[in-house]
Amino acid sequence: MSGDPWITVVGAVAAVCTTVAFVPQIVRIRRQGGRDLSYGMLLLYLAGVLLWLGYGLLIGARAVILANVAATLLVSLTLVLKWLSGRSSTKSTAAGPSRRVRIAIDMDEVIADSFGKHLRIYNQTFGQSLTRSDVIGCSLSASVPSSQSEATRQIVRAPGFFADLDEIDGGREVVRQLAERYEVFIASAAMEVPNSFADKYAWLQERFPFIDPSHIVFCGDKAILDVDYLIDDTARHFDRFRGTPILFDAPHNRSETRFRRVEGWDEVAKMFLTTPLPEGRPALATKPELPEALLDMP
Numbered sequence: 001m002s003g004d005p006w007i008t009v010v011g012a013v014a015a016v017c018t019t020v021a022f023v024p025q026i027v028r029i030r031r032q033g034g035r036d037l038s039y040g041m042l043l044l045y046l047a048g049v050l051l052w053l054g055y056g057l058l059i060g061a062r063a064v065i066l067a068n069v070a071a072t073l074l075v076s077l078t079l080v081l082k083w084l085s086g087r088s089s090t091k092s093t094a095a096g097p098s099r100r101v102r103i104a105i106d107m108d109e110v111i112a113d114s115f116g117k118h119l120r121i122y123n124q125t126f127g128q129s130l131t132r133s134d135v136i137g138c139s140l141s142a143s144v145p146s147s148q149s150e151a152t153r154q155i156v157r158a159p160g161f162f163a164d165l166d167e168i169d170g171g172r173e174v175v176r177q178l179a180e181r182y183e184v185f186i187a188s189a190a191m192e193v194p195n196s197f198a199d200k201y202a203w204l205q206e207r208f209p210f211i212d213p214s215h216i217v218f219c220g221d222k223a224i225l226d227v228d229y230l231i232d233d234t235a236r237h238f239d240r241f242r243g244t245p246i247l248f249d250a251p252h253n254r255s256e257t258r259f260r261r262v263e264g265w266d267e268v269a270k271m272f273l274t275t276p277l278p279e280g281r282p283a284l285a286t287k288p289e290l291p292e293a294l295l296d297m298p
C-alpha cells in the first residue's frame with residue numbers, strides 16, 4: 001500500500017504543513033514582536049527538526065531531508081527575530097519615555113491645613129483645648145472620647161469645610177518652583193468626602209493658579225497615579241503606588257517608619273530644587289537626571 005499515490009499525497013501535504021507552520025508565526029513576530037513565544041519551545045522544536053534531518057540523512061530519505069532543512073531555516077529565523085525584537089524593546093525601555101519627571105502632591109496636610117481647622121472646630125464645639133501634640137500617631141476622631149468620635153468625623157463633611165483652609169507653610173512657593181521644572185499634579189483622595197470637590201477645586205484655583213486644571217486629580221485610590229514621586233501624609237496611599245513615596249510629616253503619621261519622611265517644604269525644596277538646571281538645557285528632566293540628593297533616599 002505504500003506505493004499508493006494518495007499515501008504519497010498525504011505525506012507531502014503533511015510535510016508542507018509542518019514545514020511552513022512557522023511562516024505565520026514569523027509574520028506575527030514582525031508585526032507584534034516575539035514576547036509571547038517561548039525560547040524553550042523554539043529550541044526544543046529546533047532540536048527535533050535537526051534530529052529528523054540527521055535521521056533523513058542516515059537513511060537517505062530525500063523528502064525528509066528537504067522538509068527538515070526548510071523547517072530548520074524557518075525555526076532559526078523565528079529565533080533570530082524573537083531575539084532582535086526583545087533587544088529593541090529592552091533598549092526602548094531603558095531609554096525611557098521622553099517626558100518630565102512627574103510629582104504628585106497631596107492636598108490635606110501637605111499644602112492645605114485641614115487638620116488645623118478640624119482641631120479648631122472640635123475645640124470650639126466641645127469646649128476643649130487639644131493641640132497638635134495631643135494627637136500624635138492617630139486621627140483626631142480616634143483621639144477624642146468615643147462619645148465625640150462620630151461628631152468629630154462629621155466636622156469635615158460639613159459644606160464649605162475645605163473652602164477656606166490655611167496653607168501649609170512654604171508649600172505654595174516650593175510647588176510653584178517644582179512646577180517650573182517638573183510635571184506637578186495635585187492629587188487628593190477627595191472621594192473620602194465627595195462634597196469637597198467644588199471647595200477643593202476653588203481653593204486650588206485661588207491659591208495655586210499656576211497648576212493647570214488638567215493637573216488636578218480627585219481620586220479614590222492613588223495607586224492609579226502614573227507619576228514618579230508621590231508626596232503624601234497618608235501612608236496607605238503608598239501601599240500599591242509604583243513610584244517613590246515621600247511621607248510628608250503630620251502628627252497622625254509620626255509612628256510610620258517605612259517611608260522617606262520630609263519635615264516640611266524646605267526639605268522638599270532641598271531634595272528637588274538644589275541642583276540648578278544647566279544653561280540651555282531643555283525643560284525635560286528625565287529620571288536619571290534627578291538631583292543627587294534623591295539618590296541618598298532609603
Ligand SMILES: [Mg+2]
Pocket residue numbers: 106107108109110232233234
Ligand atoms: Mg493628606
